Amino acid sequence: MTAIARSYQPPAAEADMLPRPFRVVARQQELADCVSLELAPVEGAPLGFVPGQFTMLYVHGVGEIPISISGDPSVSERLVHTIRDVGAVTGALCRLQEGARVGVRGPYGSAWPLERAFGRHLFVVAGGLGLAPLRPLVHWALANRHRLKSVALVYGTRSPDNLLFLEQLRAWAASEGLELGITVDRATADWQGRVGLVTDLLPGMLHDPAETVAMLCGPEPMMRFAAQALGSAGVPQADIHLSMERNMKCGLGWCGHCQLGPFLICRDGPVLPYAELHRLLTVWEL
Amino acid sequence: MAEGKLKSIADLLAAHPLFAGLDPAIADLLAGCARNVHFAAGAYLFQADDAADTFYLLRGGDVALELRMPGRGRLTVQTLHPGEVVGASWILPPYRWRFDARAIGDVRATSLDAACLRAKCDADPRIGYDVMKRFLPIVAERLQTTRLRLLDLYAPPAEVGRQL
Numbered sequence: 001m002t003a004i005a006r007s008y009q010p011p012a013a014e015a016d017m018l019p020r021p022f023r024v025v026a027r028q029q030e031l032a033d034c035v036s037l038e039l040a041p042v043e044g045a046p047l048g049f050v051p052g053q054f055t056m057l058y059v060h061g062v063g064e065i066p067i068s069i070s071g072d073p074s075v076s077e078r079l080v081h082t083i084r085d086v087g088a089v090t091g092a093l094c095r096l097q098e099g100a101r102v103g104v105r106g107p108y109g110s111a112w113p114l115e116r117a118f119g120r121h122l123f124v125v126a127g128g129l130g131l132a133p134l135r136p137l138v139h140w141a142l143a144n145r146h147r148l149k150s151v152a153l154v155y156g157t158r159s160p161d162n163l164l165f166l167e168q169l170r171a172w173a174a175s176e177g178l179e180l181g182i183t184v185d186r187a188t189a190d191w192q193g194r195v196g197l198v199t200d201l202l203p204g205m206l207h208d209p210a211e212t213v214a215m216l217c218g219p220e221p222m223m224r225f226a227a228q229a230l231g232s233a234g235v236p237q238a239d240i241h242l243s244m245e246r247n248m249k250c251g252l253g254w255c256g257h258c259q260l261g262p263f264l265i266c267r268d269g270p271v272l273p274y275a276e277l278h279r280l281l282t283v284w285e286l
Numbered sequence: 287m288a289e290g291k292l293k294s295i296a297d298l299l300a301a302h303p304l305f306a307g308l309d310p311a312i313a314d315l316l317a318g319c320a321r322n323v324h325f326a327a328g329a330y331l332f333q334a335d336d337a338a339d340t341f342y343l344l345r346g347g348d349v350a351l352e353l354r355m356p357g358r359g360r361l362t363v364q365t366l367h368p369g370e371v372v373g374a375s376w377i378l379p380p381y382r383w384r385f386d387a388r389a390i391g392d393v394r395a396t397s398l399d400a401a402c403l404r405a406k407c408d409a410d411p412r413i414g415y416d417v418m419k420r421f422l423p424i425v426a427e428r429l430q431t432t433r434l435r436l437l438d439l440y441a442p443p444a445e446v447g448r449q450l
Contacts, residue, residue: 128440158440189360
């Protein structure tokens, strides 16, 4: 690196767009098409984050995409992302091996409203890969279990072989800190668990709706119907929070790619209250 | 003794979510069609194409609704749990089950004789209307959840693209 390059200080706006170099320090094949990468900074301080936030991950020469942080927020030395191979950049990320370099910007976006859950029941609803952005929340909830009345995790996915973080789910289910409900859309008869929608689990697991704070992440129709069911059961609309997804580019609220009505999902979201979202979820143009 | 038994079944009927708030007089009447049953794990409550002559109010244990498919074995369509109803094909002709219903674990249930219940509904439309009002939301809910599952919401985008 030249002396001029070393002394160059980009303006603030430009600095926000510059990825920091990170290295892949561990790689876990979660599902056939899904990988978790643990990243550590090549130099400098680790990247702290709050559950619910995301980063922009840049694969050199391929492109940059937003990915939710899926690791334990108390372990800041390792930044964990869980990625499904659905395109050029995600495919390139999934193929990275230990030692590979990746660019990171962020963390960006709003967080799960953790304080609202203090002294109340926390009800977490995950659909498919939506469990990944919720995992930091569950870590936080278990670390702060004494401040919460109860913690429930309802997880729906396509089939038993698509269950994400299976070992961790088993460990959580074995602990006394969390009530776990799992359901799948389709199964063969050797599956001993539930087959049905996540909303089927609400009657048995939602104990005190008026004193419950719900946090949801998954396919948008699933969140819409689950939020409606939670509202019908008596969870206040202001206490239902959704993690939204739209096509992002800058991650900073500059470009407008991820606009949803009055919100820019990268800046105002991804976590937003259902009370402000529910009318937008059925607007075709959005 | 017989009266005591009927009373206890009437209480069980009234305690099940399907019949929550049921007029005690109607509960007594319906109890004449009901009895308590138990199924060991793996036993079938009914099988596809059998006469839909008995349906069940689940009180304990889980039940899988299944479909057999050559080359793929038994596929689970839905699971049902305590507080839910097993069987809706008894309401409408041809009164035949569409799926197999298998006890996943030990199952405790209250069975209702469908022909007996249909006769009581036909004899007193007030009872029939009450029963139908209780069953229609179950049928509607199952239709809605089936529609949502048809969307295959958790499918990878690439597979959704191929389906479209």
